Amino acid sequence: MPRLSAWMLRAALVALAVGSLLGAGMLAAPGGGVVRWRPLHAELMLVGWMVQFALGTAFWILPRFRQGAERGREGPGWLAFALLNLGALLAGVGGSVAGPGGWTLAGRTAELLAVAALAAQAWPRVKPFGQAGRAA
């Protein structure tokens, strides 16, 4: 498993743990203060866990290139990894706390950029059998 995938999958498990902790708190005490963290719970479970897990696995398991770097350049992938996690936190906290405006917008923008970078990297690896392809 490439290092980037291992880190993305570990971060996805951390998001699953924290998101589940918040969710369990809301389920067990529906009238409690933890309910205000519902946007963070949703962001961590959907983006931090599901999306990150799928993209991390895709980077590992999609067909590799026969020439050049076998999974393409890792640099943009690492930047996307950072942006995706920062974005999920910003958007989730921004939706949960009456803090400075624009956190949710900044978070969602970071998520969009991260997913666009990872999708662009995965795109040429989605190819029929026998097609060699080359790393960009």
Place this chain on the structure above:
Amino acid sequence: MPTLTRWMVKTALGWLVAGLVLGVAMQLPLAARVPALAAVWPTYIHLLVVGWLTQLVFGVAFWLFPRYSAERPRGSERLGWAVYALVNAALLLRLGAEPFRAWAVVRPALALSALLHLAAVGLFIANTWPRLKPRGQSG
């Protein structure tokens, strides 16, 4: 495909169907007059996201992730079955109790469901984390 994965994938498909049935039920004209159906939206979302998607991921990860060791390629099979039992017990309890969450009597059942779900997630992470090894790093 390991037996545990087959059970998880088939049960996940069962929850997908159950979630979609609930989705249809919520849209029936009768639904507005049944308080339990009006309160079922969070249950519907969790049947799809936890029962279907998350359980499918758990089952496939148990099957396909890098080996833990030559002797125990998938880590602890027992922990895997415990995750299966806990996540599905948590969902069944939630499905039975959440539509009636306005009644104080079901709150302990919801709290227990939350605990079972947390335990399932904790055990899944404990069993999966050591298998996430970057290339060249032995277990």
